[in-house]
Amino acid sequence: MEDPHLFRPLLAPTATTSSSSADAAGTACADENDADYHSINHLSSNTSITFRLLAVIVLGVISIWANHEASKGFDITIINEAKDSPAGRRFELFYISNDKATRILLNTSSFAENILYPNTNFSLDSKKQVQHVTLRLTTNTTQRILVAVDTTNESNDDFVISLSSSVMSDTNIANANHAIVSALQRGMARIWLWDGQSRAPPSLIQGLVEYISMLAGFGDAKNYVGGELPEFGHICWDSKDAGVTARFLEFCEVNHKGFIQRLNQGMRQRWDNRTVDDALGMEAKYLCDSYKMLS
Structure with missing residues (x-):
């Protein structure tokens, strides 16, 4: 088995x-x-x-970020009406071909805007709207008026800055640059200022423009402090000399912080004889008397 x-x-x-x-x-x-x-x-x-x-x-x-930047910006057009002249050719070479004129406009605009509309204090609806700025280098060679500002529409958000070609008369580019930036600082300051719907006194508006330019280092404000001031009237901001008014406005700002911003806001929709008093919180004549008595 x-x-x-x-x-x-x-x-x-x-x-x-x-x-x-x-x-x-x-x-x-x-x-x-x-x-x-x-x-x-x-x-x-x-x-x-x-x-x-x-x-x-x-x-x-x-x-x-894009919306924020867009809200701060505005369209810019540069026109060189003096392009066939030596001044116009220099402007084309030094300020248009390299976009320097555009950068100056944006920088001077930002400076004036930040003085008049501190971001923490003012809402968008109380801020002047600027949609478009045209810079024209004109053939006007008048030395007396270097820069003028006009509006082109009823909504008051499209502006033209007319810059006399005489600012380019100095062949020293550094001197010409100083003249251009100074003029455009005044132009942009005027654009951002309210003016009581064109009823505010020109002497006050010019003084405010000069005050902003003075802060930017371009002002020609004269320091007439102490003694009698024949350039002043009884309210101290009606001087024909914008520099004199600018110094008084500086005195008001130093003693009543925020006065310049409040005054600009006060001129947004109106102008009357109490607008300056309201911005100061007191009658302006008393501060004017104090200013005249300073030594």
Whole structure:
């Protein structure tokens, strides 16, 4: 009788064990791969969501910044009516070809705007709107009036600054540059000032323009402090000399902080004899008397 053990595979148990181990290992590997797959998918999904959120945030910030910048800016047009003259050719070379005139307009505008409309104190509806500024270098060579400002529409947000070509008469470019920046600072100051719907006294508006220019380092304000001041009338801001008025306005600002901003806001929709008094919080004549008595 044959021994049944002779027909048993010698490696069967091991093979079975190996097969079982292999199956277990395969199952474990599959589970591990599946776990890795889900982990990778989860990570990829999280990364995608994070990226999209960051993209939305960045786009939002850019949009807010763009709107903020747009709210501060205005369109600029440069016209060189004196282009066939030596002054006009120098203006083209030094101020138009390299956009320097545009940069000067923006810088002088920002300076005047920040004095008259501190960001923390004034809302958008109380701020004068400036949509477009045209700078014209005119053929007018009159030395008496270097810069003039006019509006071109009823909404009073489109302005023309006429700059006399005489500012380029000095061949020394440094001197010419000083004259141009000084003139444009006055022009932009006039643009940002309210004027009581054109009813405010010209002497006061000119004094305010000179005051802002003085702060920018371009003012020609004379210091007539002490003694009798024949240039003044009884209210101290009706002088024909804008520099004299500017010094009095400076005196008012020093003694009543925020006076210049309040006065500008007071002229937004009206003008009457109490506008200056209201901005000071007292009758201007008393401060005028104090100013005259200073030594």
